[in-house]
Amino acid sequence: MSGHSKWSTIKRKKEKTDGxxxxxxxxxxxxxxxxxxxxxxxxxxxxxxxxxxxxxAKANNVPNDNIERIIKKAAGDNDSSKYEAITYEGYGPNGIALIVETLTDNRNRTAGDLRHYFDKFGGNMGTPGCVSFMFEQKGVIVVEREGQDEDKVMEDALEAGAxxxxADDDVFEIYTEPEDFSGVREDLxxxxxxxxxxxxxxxxxxxxKLTDEESIxxxxxxxxxxxxxxDVQNIWHNWEAPESDDED
Structure with missing residues (x-):
């Protein structure tokens, strides 16, 4: 999976502020x-x-108390917030393909916000299906490389059904079919x-790859x-970010 820049995104997110x-x-x-x-x-x-x-949640260091509180609230009758899953597709600068997954309680607000972002930063929001054909759904499990034996991790992953x-410089990336993801993750x-x-x-x-500074x-x-x-939960794209920084 050459050019996969997920790890650089993860590093950047881990260095973000408390806010x-x-x-x-x-x-x-x-x-x-x-x-x-x-x-x-x-x-x-x-x-x-x-x-x-x-x-x-645990991979993103969400405290166990927070997880338990959210689950308890969602299971109770007193939680009135209802979220709708909507996926938007579009293009960034120079035709970079983007898929934006959202959970929203107000689809008009979310659609307006996303359209504004695309227009403001040199892109345009498209119709459903306009870029999704360029992507394939896969389970992706990332394990930090430090302290691990590559052959052992690969053997365990393949035995689990990956x-x-x-193997990248910092991490091991394990790919699964979507339907096998839960089983492989639980096995590992x-x-x-x-x-x-x-x-x-x-x-x-x-x-x-974008080459001019303005587009980047x-x-x-x-x-x-x-x-x-x-409202935005996940952003998938085909931008191969520059290797000189940690930004995706």
Missing amino acids: ARAKVFTKIGRELAVAVREGGSADPSSNSKLRDCIAK ADFQ QAKGYAFVSADVEMVPSTYV TKMQRLMDALEDND
């Missing part, structure tokens, strides 16, 4: 709440989507692995605006 970390906690909190409602149970043992969300394995977790991230992602088939600046500002929006 930005609180935004990450809020976004994951929404995912946990939706998983409880859609899965019909607040018991992770019988709700695989909730188990996956809990693993994602479809692909890649049972073997004692901790994850930098674990999620089902939209992985692009090819990447585009606009793309980064578009990414920042999207990430700062509380």
